[in-house]
Amino acid sequence: MAGQNIKIELNAVIVAVTGGEPQLLIDPDMALPSGPFETGHRTLEQGLRNWAQSKGGQPLGYVEQLYTFADKDRAAGHERLVSIGYLALVHANPAAKQNNWSPWYRHFPWEDHRKGVPVIIAKTIMPGLNTWKSSGSDTVKRERSQRIGIAFPKDMRRWNEEHVLQRYELLWEAGLVEEAQGKKTNMLGTAMAHDHRRILATAMARLRAKIKYRPVVFELMPESFTLLQLQNAVEALAGLRLHKQNFRRLVETQGLVEETGAVTSGASGRPAKLFAFRREVLVERAATGTKLPRS
Amino acid sequence: MAGQNIKIELNAVIVAVTGGEPQLLIDPDMALPSGPFETGHRTLEQGLRNWAQSKGGQPLGYVEQLYTFADKDRAAGHERLVSIGYLALVHANPAAKQNNWSPWYRHFPWEDHRKGVPVIIAKTIMPGLNTWKSSGSDTVKRERSQRIGIAFPKDMRRWNEEHVLQRYELLWEAGLVEEAQGKKTNMLGTAMAHDHRRILATAMARLRAKIKYRPVVFELMPESFTLLQLQNAVEALAGLRLHKQNFRRLVETQGLVEETGAVTSGASGRPAKLFAFRREVLVERAATGTKLPRS
DNA sequence: TCAATTAATGCTCAAAAGGAGCATAAATCG
DNA sequence: CGATTTATGCTCCTTTTGAGCATTAATTGA
Numbered sequence: 204m205a206g207q208n209i210k211i212e213l214n215a216v217i218v219a220v221t222g223g224e225p226q227l228l229i230d231p232d233m234a235l236p237s238g239p240f241e242t243g244h245r246t247l248e249q250g251l252r253n254w255a256q257s258k259g260g261q262p263l264g265y266v267e268q269l270y271t272f273a274d275k276d277r278a279a280g281h282e283r284l285v286s287i288g289y290l291a292l293v294h295a296n297p298a299a300k301q302n303n304w305s306p307w308y309r310h311f312p313w314e315d316h317r318k319g320v321p322v323i324i325a326k327t328i329m330p331g332l333n334t335w336k337s338s339g340s341d342t343v344k345r346e347r348s349q350r351i352g353i354a355f356p357k358d359m360r361r362w363n364e365e366h367v368l369q370r371y372e373l374l375w376e377a378g379l380v381e382e383a384q385g386k387k388t389n390m391l392g393t394a395m396a397h398d399h400r401r402i403l404a405t406a407m408a409r410l411r412a413k414i415k416y417r418p419v420v421f422e423l424m425p426e427s428f429t430l431l432q433l434q435n436a437v438e439a440l441a442g443l444r445l446h447k448q449n450f451r452r453l454v455e456t457q458g459l460v461e462e463t464g465a466v467t468s469g470a471s472g473r474p475a476k477l478f479a480f481r482r483e484v485l486v487e488r489a490a491t492g493t494k495l496p497r498s
Numbered sequence: 499m500a501g502q503n504i505k506i507e508l509n510a511v512i513v514a515v516t517g518g519e520p521q522l523l524i525d526p527d528m529a530l531p532s533g534p535f536e537t538g539h540r541t542l543e544q545g546l547r548n549w550a551q552s553k554g555g556q557p558l559g560y561v562e563q564l565y566t567f568a569d570k571d572r573a574a575g576h577e578r579l580v581s582i583g584y585l586a587l588v589h590a591n592p593a594a595k596q597n598n599w600s601p602w603y604r605h606f607p608w609e610d611h612r613k614g615v616p617v618i619i620a621k622t623i624m625p626g627l628n629t630w631k632s633s634g635s636d637t638v639k640r641e642r643s644q645r646i647g648i649a650f651p652k653d654m655r656r657w658n659e660e661h662v663l664q665r666y667e668l669l670w671e672a673g674l675v676e677e678a679q680g681k682k683t684n685m686l687g688t689a690m691a692h693d694h695r696r697i698l699a700t701a702m703a704r705l706r707a708k709i710k711y712r713p714v715v716f717e718l719m720p721e722s723f724t725l726l727q728l729q730n731a732v733e734a735l736a737g738l739r740l741h742k743q744n745f746r747r748l749v750e751t752q753g754l755v756e757e758t759g760a761v762t763s764g765a766s767g768r769p770a771k772l773f774a775f776r777r778e779v780l781v782e783r784a785a786t787g788t789k790l791p792r793s
Numbered sequence: 794t795c796a797a798t799t800a801a802t803g804c805t806c807a808a809a810a811g812g813a814g815c816a817t818a819a820a821t822c823g
Numbered sequence: 824c825g826a827t828t829t830a831t832g833c834t835c836c837t838t839t840t841g842a843g844c845a846t847t848a849a850t851t852g853a
Contacts, residue, residue: 247567247568430801443792445791446842447802449840453840472800473847473849474848498740498813725830725831746831768829771830
């Protein structure tokens, strides 16, 4: 690609959980924070941390690369745009209460099942998808039907919270999200600039998958917290309600936390013990759940 | 980065399993196949598939992006090199028996535990790591000791086959791999060009993790196969020996395969039934093992 | 002050998944 | 034909999960 103009852009989905809601840093023009990769930066991640801190106010905690795109249609004019997406987690910080934090379910209302199945699914999504399905040939119909059945199963016990991206892509193909059409009526969720909602979907999917096998939630928690607060954070990310007793059993048998000795007070109900993340697990728990029958 | 010379390079770890060994496509100069990202390509993956097919002979099957680097020290001269790593799987093809396939354990002899713990670990690695450990301050010693204990545990039942990258990085830091020093004596495994061995480590780790929750092994298998062949392929990738009966129970209860009706013949021992991958699972098994106590 | 309400915790029980190994079947090999 | 080799069927026991009942300890509102 020598000789052609290439621009490298870093995009970051910067997430915090405040007020029991996952929030993301977003520009007023509905764009993810992004910046150019500067010559001075030693590595991509370094570049990201640099401008993210200057922009968002607080330093990034956990950072992970999501995906690199260079699709032709992303280019503006005849220069080629390569964009590298990142997921970053920051600890809730009430001080940095800027108004550029926005709840992520605003862009994905169908992904929040904490208060039951969102009505938007039955009321808008399924009709829209069905219309789209019917508009194809028989072969296409069958294939679409199958994809719909997986993304938005009839039996909601089969709802897989990790399929955020597949669902978004389905809605896109069906022309039900604004970015796909430019239309603005009866569209689902709040649109974002460019393909940023797609990047957010990727980030949500990654994070929802990751919390299950890596102790990343703690990157979003304050120093000490109650088990209920922890559970609420996980529920907020997963968009699901969890079984309380089993959740604590899980956390405790995995040895993820330790009591600080302190307890909460003031709130209604029995005071809860405060816990802190056991950083040791990051090293000891090299154990990633085996799924192979080793001999 | 406007104005600066940027070069985008695609690197691919192209894997096949033949003769019970994972093999990778590699240049005579020990470099991973790589090529520039051309202006004409619509997407990165398209670009990759294009030159990979012309280079390797056979079309790529499963493809997945690994990581994008742009570290300053990767640059040659004053142009900036961005390299995007991919993992690609191809079905074993005896026809395309070019001699540019090479077994991956050649570069990672310490990762193959199928015939017991490799002697190289006790004979070369541990002494080398211990020397390196001792050369630090007390704090450094403790930290290194911990990392060593996880990467190369005393109790081999704790060996985690997924930690390929961590182990490689440890050996690098300890100066035990050639790329780190330029020395060529008593070094571990066959070195590769640039940082390509590191990319291979990333690919191995990703693949070893992925076979546990996604049916990707089948991307490496021929149309029909016996359960033992399937097991051998998984063992080859994981570098571990598995429990035969439990392996088949796993495969069968997961509904991953179906009998073709045919059986093997000729070989010694009781003939084995031939199976084929049930492609349906790709759609039905939207189920990614839940780990959260949903309510 | 006391019952009602709200959370936090402790425990139990049954079902499902995972780990090890014994036993039998059906070919090829010398 | 007996020895050897690989395939397959099954059992048993241990852990992990899924669901819920019961009890404890605060706050809140008559």
